[in-house]
Amino acid sequence: MSKPLLNESRVWRGHWWPPGEQDVAMPGTLTYRPDKGLTLELIGGWDTKVWEEVRPGVFETSDSEDSRRWPVLHGLAENREITLLDCLPTHTASRNFGPPDEQTIHVLTVLSGIHVDTADQALFTECHVAVEDLTMWSQSSVISGSLRTKEGRRNGTGYIVTEPVEDPSTIVNGVVTSLVHEHTLPHVENTRGGSVGRMRETRFVRFQPSEPWSLQIAQEHAKMVQDLLSLALNRPCGLLWTRLRMPPEERDYPEGYPIRDREIDLYAQQIVPAEPSAKAVRNRHALFTCEHLPFEEVWPRWCEVREQCLRAADMILGLRYAPARFIEGRLLTATGAAEVLHRALGKVSPPIPADEFSAMRRTLLEHTPDKYRTWVRQKLRNEVTLKDRLRDLAKLPDSEAMGHLVPDVECWATVTTQARNDLTHEGHTRRQSIDEVIVAVKVTSAVVVMNLLEALGVPSERQREIIRDHPELCHTAQQAHDYLASKPSPREPV
Structure with missing residues (x-):
C-alpha cells in the first residue's frame, strides 16, 4: 500500500458527524494542504451556540469559546473511516436564523482508517x-551498482543489484x-519512447x-x-x-482470508x-x-540525552525549524539554550558552597533594615552566571575541536554575555557591532550542538573533522577567529 506523503495535498469527499450522531451527518470535503493544514468544508453544518435556560422558559445563547469546538468528529470517505481531532469552526453562514447553510472547520489532526472517540x-x-x-x-542500502571498464575506460556495461x-x-x-x-524489485518499464529500469x-x-x-x-x-x-x-x-x-x-472472516x-x-x-524528490544531503554536510x-x-x-536536555534541544533545533526573523531573537534563543543545557548537564557546583552561602545570607539579612530585607532576600542568589556557563560548555567536547571553534573562550563568553544582558535590560546591544552579535549567535549555537554531540557519544576524531571539514561550522570557526578573538595591542612608536 502506498505511503501518505505529507508533502502532497489530499482531498476526501464524504459525510461527517459528531461521534454517536451519524443521523445528523453532513456532506462535505476535507482538504489537506502541506502549507495550510486540514480544513473541513461542510454543505450545511451544526449550530456552534450553546443555549442556556437563564430562567424558566427563557433561553439565551452562550458566547463561550469552549462551545465552538469539537474535540472529535467522525467521517466516511472513499469507503474509509476517518477521525478528525481538535476541530474549530472558523466560518458559519446561515439565512433567516435557520440552521447553517455552510460551515468551515479547521482541523488539527486526521486519522485515516479508524474511528476513535477520544484522542x-x-x-x-x-x-x-x-x-x-x-x-x-543510515549509511546502508540494499541497492548497489557499478560501471564496468576495459583498459581504464568505461565500456558501456554495468549492473544494479539488490542485496x-x-x-x-x-x-x-x-x-x-x-x-x-x-x-x-527491479522493474523495466517499456514505453513507446524507450525503456526505463526502476528500483x-x-x-x-x-x-x-x-x-x-x-x-x-x-x-x-x-x-x-x-x-x-x-x-x-x-x-x-x-x-x-x-x-x-x-x-x-x-x-468473522471467510476461511483462508488474509x-x-x-x-x-x-x-x-x-x-x-x-521534499522527498530533492537530492539527498551530502555526507560531508552531515x-x-x-x-x-x-x-x-x-x-x-x-x-x-533528549530526556535530560529536552528544553535545550528544543530551543536550539527551533532555530532550524522556525528561525527567528531578527538577530535579537536568535541571540536570546541561543544563549537561553546554552544556559538551559548547562543546567541540565549539572556539570558545575554553585559559586559558593551551599552551607557557606546559607550562613552568609543569614548574616546579611540580620544586618539589613526591615524595609530592605525582602529586596535583599530576592537578590541574593547562589547561581552560576551565563558567562561561567559558556566558559564551561566550551570545555566539555573535544578540546582540539573546540580550540578551533572558539579560539578565544574569554572573548566569546564576554561578548555574548554583554550582548544578551544589554539586549535584555536596554533593548539593544550597545557595546557590540551587528557583525559581532551575528557571529556570537552562530558560535553559541555551534557550542550547544557540539555539547549535544558529545553527550550522544560522537567520537572525538569525528568532532575534529566536523569543525575542520563541515562547510557551515568551518565558516563559523573562521568568523570566530575574525570577530571573537582578542587582537594584540599595537606597539607604541619608539
Whole structure:
C-alpha cells in the first residue's frame, strides 16, 4: 500500500458527524494542504451556540469559546473511516436564523482508517515514521551498482543489484525500535519512447511497544526521530509520512482470508515542509551518520540525552525549524539554550558552597533594615552566571575541536554575555557591532550542538573533522577567529 506523503495535498469527499450522531451527518470535503493544514468544508453544518435556560422558559445563547469546538468528529470517505481531532469552526453562514447553510472547520489532526472517540485511547501496536534523508543517514542500502571498464575506460556495461541488509534494532523502555528498509524489485518499464529500469528503496523507523500507544505517544516518538535527523544532518528534516498499526477488526472472516493489521495514516500540518524528490544531503554536510554511531547505539543515547536536555534541544533545533526573523531573537534563543543545557548537564557546583552561602545570607539579612530585607532576600542568589556557563560548555567536547571553534573562550563568553544582558535590560546591544552579535549567535549555537554531540557519544576524531571539514561550522570557526578573538595591542612608536 502506498505511503501518505505529507508533502502532497489530499482531498476526501464524504459525510461527517459528531461521534454517536451519524443521523445528523453532513456532506462535505476535507482538504489537506502541506502549507495550510486540514480544513473541513461542510454543505450545511451544526449550530456552534450553546443555549442556556437563564430562567424558566427563557433561553439565551452562550458566547463561550469552549462551545465552538469539537474535540472529535467522525467521517466516511472513499469507503474509509476517518477521525478528525481538535476541530474549530472558523466560518458559519446561515439565512433567516435557520440552521447553517455552510460551515468551515479547521482541523488539527486526521486519522485515516479508524474511528476513535477520544484522542487518548491506547490503540496502536506499531508506529512507522519516515523522515527526509533517513536512507542516507543510515549509511546502508540494499541497492548497489557499478560501471564496468576495459583498459581504464568505461565500456558501456554495468549492473544494479539488490542485496539484503540486516535491519538494526534496539530495545528502549520496552519498545523495540528498528531502522527498517523497504525496496521494490527491479522493474523495466517499456514505453513507446524507450525503456526505463526502476528500483526504489526507502528507510523508516519502526516502533513496536510492549503495550499499545495513544496518538500522543506516537507523535512524540515521531518528533524524536525528526529531531535526531535534524541534529545529525544540521538542517531541518521534514516528516515524509507517519503510519500507525492496530489489530484487525474483530469480525468473522471467510476461511483462508488474509488477515492483516489495520493501517492508519496520520495527517497534520508540518512546520518543516518535506521534499522527498530533492537530492539527498551530502555526507560531508552531515555532523554524524550511522557510520560514526551505529543506530542500535545512537537511539538509546538519544532517548537519554533528549530526556535530560529536552528544553535545550528544543530551543536550539527551533532555530532550524522556525528561525527567528531578527538577530535579537536568535541571540536570546541561543544563549537561553546554552544556559538551559548547562543546567541540565549539572556539570558545575554553585559559586559558593551551599552551607557557606546559607550562613552568609543569614548574616546579611540580620544586618539589613526591615524595609530592605525582602529586596535583599530576592537578590541574593547562589547561581552560576551565563558567562561561567559558556566558559564551561566550551570545555566539555573535544578540546582540539573546540580550540578551533572558539579560539578565544574569554572573548566569546564576554561578548555574548554583554550582548544578551544589554539586549535584555536596554533593548539593544550597545557595546557590540551587528557583525559581532551575528557571529556570537552562530558560535553559541555551534557550542550547544557540539555539547549535544558529545553527550550522544560522537567520537572525538569525528568532532575534529566536523569543525575542520563541515562547510557551515568551518565558516563559523573562521568568523570566530575574525570577530571573537582578542587582537594584540599595537606597539607604541619608539
